[in-house]
Amino acid sequence: MAKANGSGANGGGSNGTQVTFLEAIKQAMFEEMERDPAVILIGEDVGVYGGAFKTSEGLLERFGWERVIDTPISESAIIGAACGMSYCGLRPIVEMQFIDFIVCAFNQITNFVAKGHYLWNAPAPMVVRGPSGGGVHGGPFHSANPEMYFVHTPGLKVIYPSTPYDAKGLLKAAVRDNNPVLFFEHKFLYRRIKGEVPAGDYTVPIGKAVVRREGKHLTILSYAAMMHTSLEAAEALAKEGIEAEVIDLRTLLPLDEETILHSVKKTNKCLVVHEDTKTGGIAGEIAAILCEKAFGDLDGPLMRVASLDTPVPYAPTLEEHFLPNAKKIFSAAKELARY
Amino acid sequence: MKKELTRQQHLDLYYYMRLNRAVEDMMVKLFRQNKIVGGLYSSLGQEAISVGTAYALEKKDWLAPMIRNIGALLVKGVPPRDIFMQHMAKYDSPTKGKDGTSHFGDLDNLHIVSPISMLGDLIPVMTGVAMAGRYLGQKIVAMTWIGDGGSSTGVFHEGLNFAAVQKAPFVLILENNLWAYSTPVRKQVPLENLADRAKAYGIDSYIVDGNDVVAVYATAKEAVERARAGEGPILIEAKSFRRMGHAQHDPAEYVPKEMRAYWEARDPIALYEKYLSTEKLLDSRNKKEIEEKIDTQLVKDREFAENSPMPPPELAETGVYCTGDDCHKIRAKWERPMAEVTPPRSSVRAVWTVPGFGSGKGSGGANAPIHFGDTQPAAREPGNKTNSANGGKPMAKMAVKAAPKKTVKAGAAGASRKARR
Numbered sequence: 001m002a003k004a005n006g007s008g009a010n011g012g013g014s015n016g017t018q019v020t021f022l023e024a025i026k027q028a029m030f031e032e033m034e035r036d037p038a039v040i041l042i043g044e045d046v047g048v049y050g051g052a053f054k055t056s057e058g059l060l061e062r063f064g065w066e067r068v069i070d071t072p073i074s075e076s077a078i079i080g081a082a083c084g085m086s087y088c089g090l091r092p093i094v095e096m097q098f099i100d101f102i103v104c105a106f107n108q109i110t111n112f113v114a115k116g117h118y119l120w121n122a123p124a125p126m127v128v129r130g131p132s133g134g135g136v137h138g139g140p141f142h143s144a145n146p147e148m149y150f151v152h153t154p155g156l157k158v159i160y161p162s163t164p165y166d167a168k169g170l171l172k173a174a175v176r177d178n179n180p181v182l183f184f185e186h187k188f189l190y191r192r193i194k195g196e197v198p199a200g201d202y203t204v205p206i207g208k209a210v211v212r213r214e215g216k217h218l219t220i221l222s223y224a225a226m227m228h229t230s231l232e233a234a235e236a237l238a239k240e241g242i243e244a245e246v247i248d249l250r251t252l253l254p255l256d257e258e259t260i261l262h263s264v265k266k267t268n269k270c271l272v273v274h275e276d277t278k279t280g281g282i283a284g285e286i287a288a289i290l291c292e293k294a295f296g297d298l299d300g301p302l303m304r305v306a307s308l309d310t311p312v313p314y315a316p317t318l319e320e321h322f323l324p325n326a327k328k329i330f331s332a333a334k335e336l337a338r339y
Numbered sequence: 340m341k342k343e344l345t346r347q348q349h350l351d352l353y354y355y356m357r358l359n360r361a362v363e364d365m366m367v368k369l370f371r372q373n374k375i376v377g378g379l380y381s382s383l384g385q386e387a388i389s390v391g392t393a394y395a396l397e398k399k400d401w402l403a404p405m406i407r408n409i410g411a412l413l414v415k416g417v418p419p420r421d422i423f424m425q426h427m428a429k430y431d432s433p434t435k436g437k438d439g440t441s442h443f444g445d446l447d448n449l450h451i452v453s454p455i456s457m458l459g460d461l462i463p464v465m466t467g468v469a470m471a472g473r474y475l476g477q478k479i480v481a482m483t484w485i486g487d488g489g490s491s492t493g494v495f496h497e498g499l500n501f502a503a504v505q506k507a508p509f510v511l512i513l514e515n516n517l518w519a520y521s522t523p524v525r526k527q528v529p530l531e532n533l534a535d536r537a538k539a540y541g542i543d544s545y546i547v548d549g550n551d552v553v554a555v556y557a558t559a560k561e562a563v564e565r566a567r568a569g570e571g572p573i574l575i576e577a578k579s580f581r582r583m584g585h586a587q588h589d590p591a592e593y594v595p596k597e598m599r600a601y602w603e604a605r606d607p608i609a610l611y612e613k614y615l616s617t618e619k620l621l622d623s624r625n626k627k628e629i630e631e632k633i634d635t636q637l638v639k640d641r642e643f644a645e646n647s648p649m650p651p652p653e654l655a656e657t658g659v660y661c662t663g664d665d666c667h668k669i670r671a672k673w674e675r676p677m678a679e680v681t682p683p684r685s686s687v688r689a690v691w692t693v694p695g696f697g698s699g700k701g702s703g704g705a706n707a708p709i710h711f712g713d714t715q716p717a718a719r720e721p722g723n724k725t726n727s728a729n730g731g732k733p734m735a736k737m738a739v740k741a742a743p744k745k746t747v748k749a750g751a752a753g754a755s756r757k758a759r760r
Contacts, residue, residue, distance in 0.1 A: 022709075037680050038671045040474070048689050050702035052710040057702050064685035066474055072504060077463040077497035084467025087446050088475065089671030092467075098710075108494070111455050112464065119438045120453045122446055123661040125669055131711075138711040154659045178661035178669055187711060 016198040022190040024164035024197055025055050025129075028171035029093060031201065033063050036091065039175055042069040042082055043095030052097050053131050053190060075104035079128065083113050083180075086124040091175055096130030099184055100144040113180045114155030127174045131187035132160075133225055133275055134312050134323060138187075143312040143319075145224075145276040150182050151253045151285075157206055158253040160184040162227040164195035166250055169204030177206060186224040186275075193228070209256035211263065215243035218269035218336055221260060221286060223249040226275045226324060233329035242337045244271075252282055260286065261294055268299040269336050273329055278306035300339030305332045344553065348394075349620045352552050354629050355390040356608050359410035361633050362419045365641060366426055370587050374645070376428040377439045381583035382407035384550070385516060387607035388484075388577045390414055391555030392512050395563045396482060401468045403452035403461040403483040404441050407514070407581075411484070412441060416449050420640035429647035436650035437658075450479075458489030462498030462511060466572075469507040476675025480566045484512045488519025490536060491527055499572065503540040506571035510562045513574055514549065516581035521593045534576035542572050549579030550607040553614070579607075 019027065033039045041056055041063075047070040050057035060068040071078050075096065082092035096102045102109070109128070116122035134143035150156050157179055161167045167185065174181035212227065213234050222230040227248045234244040245263050249256065264270045270290060272283035283304040290302055305324045313319055344352075363381055370379045382389060389410030393402060396415070404411050409422060424432035425439055433443035444453035452468065454461055465481040472479035485495060490513055502509045513533050517524050530536070537544035543565070547558040555577060562573040580602035584591035615621035661667050678684055692698045 034682070037677045048691050048699075048702065050689075050707070054702065054707050054709055057704065057707070058689075060687065060689040061701070062682050062686060064680065064687045066680055067685065069505075072497075072501055074463075074497035074501055076460075076494045077466070077501040080460060080463025080494065080498060081467030081470060081501060084452070084464040084469075084481075085471040085474075086467075087452060087464075088468055088471035089669055090471050090474070091669075107457050108460060108463070111457055112460050115455070116453070117661050118658045120434050120443050121658070121667075122444060122453065123667045123669060125661075136711045142711055157660075178663060178667055190709065 016196040018194045019164050019197055020191050020194050021164045021167055021185070022053065022055055024168040024195070025171060025185060026057060026059075027197065028168040028175075029056065029059060030062070032093075032172055032175045033059065033067065035201075037067070038089060039091045039093065040067045040069065040085070041093045041095065042071060042078060042085075044071055044073055044078075044097045046070060046095050051095060053187065055185075056095065075101050076108050079105040079108040079113065082126045082128075083108065083116075083124050086126045086180075087122060092126045093175060094126060094128045096128060098138075098142050098144075099130035099132035099146060100141050102128065102130065102146060102182075103149070106149070109150065109156070109180070109182075110153045114153050116155075117179070118155055123178045124180045125178045127171070127181045127183055129171070129174075129183035129185060131190070132184040133186040133188055134307075134319060135188040135225060135275075137314065137316055137319060138312075139314040140311040145184075145274075145307075147182070147184055147252055148276060148280055148282060151282065155180065156253060157181040157251065158184070159206060159251050160186070160224045161250055162186070162189070162224050162248050164193065165197050166204050166210075166248075168197050169202050170206065170250065172201070173203040173206050176203065181206070184224065188225045189228075204250070207251045207254045207256055209247050209249045209251070209259040211245060211259070212248050213244065213246040215245035216267060217242050218244050218271060218333060219260075219263040219267045220244050220246045220271045220273060220329070220333065221249060221283075222246065222273040223252065224275065226273045229324065229326050230273045230329055233326040233333060236326065236330050237333055237337075240334070242333065244333055249282070255282075255285070255289075257289055257293070260289070264290060264294050265297045268297055269339065270298070271303045271305065271329070271333055271336055273305045273324055275307055275324060277309050278304060279309050281306050300336050303332050303336050305329050344556070346620050349553075349615060349618075350625065350629070352390055352394060352556060353611060353615060353621065354633075355394065355410060355414050356386040356552060356611065357629060358413050358419070358633050359386040359390060360608060361637055362409060362413070362422055365637055366423065367587070369423070369427065369641075375426045377426075378586040378588065379426065380406045380440065380586050381581075382409060384582035384602060384606060385514065385579045386410050387552035387555050387611070388512065388514050388549045388579060391552045392482065392484075392510075392559040392575070392577075394556055395559035396480065399450065399477065400479050400563070401450040401452065401465065401472070401481045403444070403454055403465050403481075405454055405458075405461070405484045405486065405489075405514075406441055407486075407516075408484050409441060412451065415451060417445075417451070418640065419637055420643045423641055423644035424647055427644055427647075428649065429644060430650040430654075431643075431647040435654060437654075452483075459485060459492035459494035459498065461485075462495055463501060464498075466498055466502040466505065466507045466509050469502070469509040469566075469572075470505055471671075473508060474680070475671055475673055477672065478567060478674075480508045480510060480563050482510045482512065482563070484514050486519060487513070487515040487517065487524045487533055488522070488527055490533055499536075499540050499542070499574070502572040503542045506569065508566040508569070509572040510559065510566050511572065511574050512559070513576045514579065515576055516549075516579050518581045518585075518591075518594065520585040520589075521591075532576060534574060537574040540572075542574060543570070544574040544576065546576045546578065549577030550602075550605050550610060552607060552611050
């Protein structure tokens with residue numbers, strides 16, 4: 001089980017530098033392409049333009065046209081081609097310009113890419129990554145959190161990091177993994193947060209959650225941008241004497257049940273916070289796991305703070321109402337703490 | 340256009356067409372004995388297409404069959420018993436009973452990619468195989484098939500367009516058998532010749548009589564060599580007819596009897612036998628030898644298939660993920676110097692050059708505006724968003740609010756806020 005220190009957000013390295021979330025992702029791609037010529041990047045506007053979010057800035061200059069491939073607007077073709085490349089021993093990184101557009105390739109991912117190893121022993125070592133999430137007024141088609149469509153698909157791995165350290169280490173681990181990995185990058189974090197990454201090569205294990213803040217009164221499970229919001233709420237709760245343990249799930253598939261159960265068996269209360277909409281979100285799955293494996297340890301109901309069950313609205317007033325925030329988390333946690 | 344075939348090659352084509360039909364005839368028997376678990380799809384009358392096209396490939400080339408391309412699998416080297424066992428869901432089948440029909444492949448030896456039931460998906464996948472082969476210096480060609488029905492899918496367009504843009508060494512066989520399940524081609528595509536679809540992608544195409552195996556082979560051979568030479572993808576429309584229903588359950592009474600009779604009179608194997616005997620390439624003794632060889636093999640393969648057990652139930656739980664090197668050692672087979680694709684030799688000037696207009700500029704650098712959600716680049720605001728005074732704490736102190744009032748600052752992202760579509 002991963003603990004906060006050491007393998008946590010900043011790694012504790014002394015030679016590290018402070019980089020943005022976005023820079024961490026770029027570094028991961030750069031270093032993996034440097035390390036292994038089987039790694040290539042493919043996607044819309046990833047080459048000359050450097051990506052709509054500049055995550056692939058400079059990669060074309062360094063690695064050339066054969067390894068950084070600008071494509072037509074054809075998500076199914078991009079995913080399909082990457083899959084074919086992976087069958088030949090390459091390790092393509094696919095950028096979805098916005099992760100919203102991943103659903104255009106839903107069939108390719110869920111039927112072709114995900115099922116190959118199970119059905120005919122064909123591993124597809126590829127990463128599909130892209131900017132996700134709201135809070136930036138991108139509107140209903142540029143703000144999605146579609147992770148749960150894919151968490152429901154055996155054969156995929158799904159990662160959704162919250163810190164530059166994890167973004168870099170998990171992306172490197174994803175590139176080296178022999179399975180198709182979906183890697184969600186919350187665009188709200190791209191240039192808003194900085195964190196330390198160590199100087200040398202490192203990876204963060206896929207499938208391991210991490211305790212970001214220790215506490216004894218209740219457990220808050222979260223990931224991505226909402227992990228930071230949950231920590232903010234935890235600080236406010238502490239001022240009222242409620243010590244929340246905040247866990248960053250980091251990987252949603254496979255889910256780190258061990259870390260979740262260990263914490264909930266200690267605090268006996270669990271609140272799940274996610275930016276994904278409520279119905280069918282990961283909180284429901286976690287509720288089921290806790291009922292199956294920790295029912296006797298629960299002193300209160302599993303509670304959820306999530307986005308409304310609506311499309312992501314555009315106007316700032318609407319979107320702010322739609323999204324979870326520290327206040328909503330604070331209220332839910334206080335209610336849960338009363339049990 | 341015609342490439343001269345040797346006598347042996349002529350006989351190979353004959354052998355594989357006969358084998359194709361015999362394998363399917365035997366599976367019809369197995370189906371009627373309830374030994375085939377799911378559906379059974381027939382390529383009766385279309386054998387010349389599967390065999391003639393696949394025969395144009397080299398051993399190192401890749402193919403991905405569709406449901407009516409058992410002949411292509413046989414040419415590529417799949418033993419009939421594997422095909423029997425696939426259909427019978429046996430433990431010794433290539434997928435160990437996890438999937439049926441022609442849904443199996445072999446990445447390492449035969450270079451076969453498995454199809455899925457959703458049509459058209461193989462087109463971008465095989466484009467990727469072709470691109471990877473080119474990247475690795477393997478000089479391979481990738482081939483797949485699509486029906487008249489499947490040519491209406493979105494991914495057909497996406498895949499073929501991308502293959503064309505990339506000039507991928509890829510050959511697509513459009514098998515026009517005039518029926519997509521119960522729907523005639525006229526209700527699917529408003530074109531007389533489906534090969535015309537190629538014009539939309541700026542690629543070359545051929546139309547060939549799909550019941551003439553020599554013509555199919557010669558056309559495919561030329562297309563494969565042109566693709567291998569770097570001319571880009573090529574589409575071949577092979578015109579034929581689906582003589583059975585969509586699958587065994589379907590009597591296909593929606594097809595006019597006269598139409599069926601017309602095509603039955605043009606059976607590709609009967610036509611080819613006539614040609615071979617006119618050309619004195621096959622006599623009754625050769626024919627008998629081939630028939631006996633096929634009979635002997637299929638009896639043996641059928642017996643093996645029938646004796647193979649059903650998979651143990653627990654097998655259903657295994658194999659969702661590759662567990663690492665113990666499971667698959669994934670290594671690209673380089674046939675060009677890696678140095679060509681690694682720095683500094685890979686380094687380029689990352690600009691678009693437009694003929695007649697010169698070059699644009701490169702990307703705006705690490706602090707360039709981004710599409711959404713930009714803030715002032717962190718580098719310009721030292722001390723603001725950075726992690727300070729947090730020491731060894733795992734969590735950086737981050738001024739993150741769920742929905743900040745000032746998300747997009749003027750100038751930084753204003754110019755790029757246009758929606759993408």
